[in-house]
Amino acid sequence: MIRSLLLAIALTLVPAAAQAQALAGALNGSIVIADQDVGGALWADLWASFDWFRVGGFAGVAIIPAPAARDAYNRNATPLGVSLAAVANLGDVDLELRLRGGLWAGATQDAKMTVGGFLGGGAFLDFHLGGGASLGGGIELWGFLGAGATWAVTPTITLTFGPPPATPVDLGTVSSGSSFTP
DSSP states (O other): OOOHHHHHHHHHHHHHHHSSSEEEEEEEEEEEETTTEEEEEEEEEEEETTTTTTEEEEEEEEOOOOOOGGGGGEEEEEEEEEEEEEEEEOSSSSEEEEEEEEEEEEEESSSSSEEEEEEEEEEEEEEETTTTEEEEEEEEEEEEESSOOOEEEEEEEOOOOOOOOSOOOOOOOOOOOOOOOO
């Protein structure tokens, strides 16, 4: 079943990547806050970029904590799946929204080898460094489903690469003496 799911994901993403304007990606480091305890994660996203929309995949490794009452569900996880991003160019900064979904494989103290579903999403502000690179930060919400389902909040630092959207979003200007009327 897992092999069929991975094949379906690959067959969906390969034609999209062939038509992409450019490749984009992100390297991410997260503090994982779950069940009143702290862990960590490292992630990589690779996308086919279509102006403001990006579609691709992600892979990572995470240590997810659990409190003493649920100690059997501490986990080491290696998530893998589909990643979508929408990027709004705000000038020197990009606002980025990401969604991820897929599977994780790993171990808990209760089940030495296990697999489950993964869902995640978050928002980021990426500051342009030049040459298509950006450094940013954001916050995500992750769900590790399966053995001892766990939800986590993850403050994240991200280094992204790829073209910003072609047209910056016009937020309007406010000059002295002007007023704002909703």
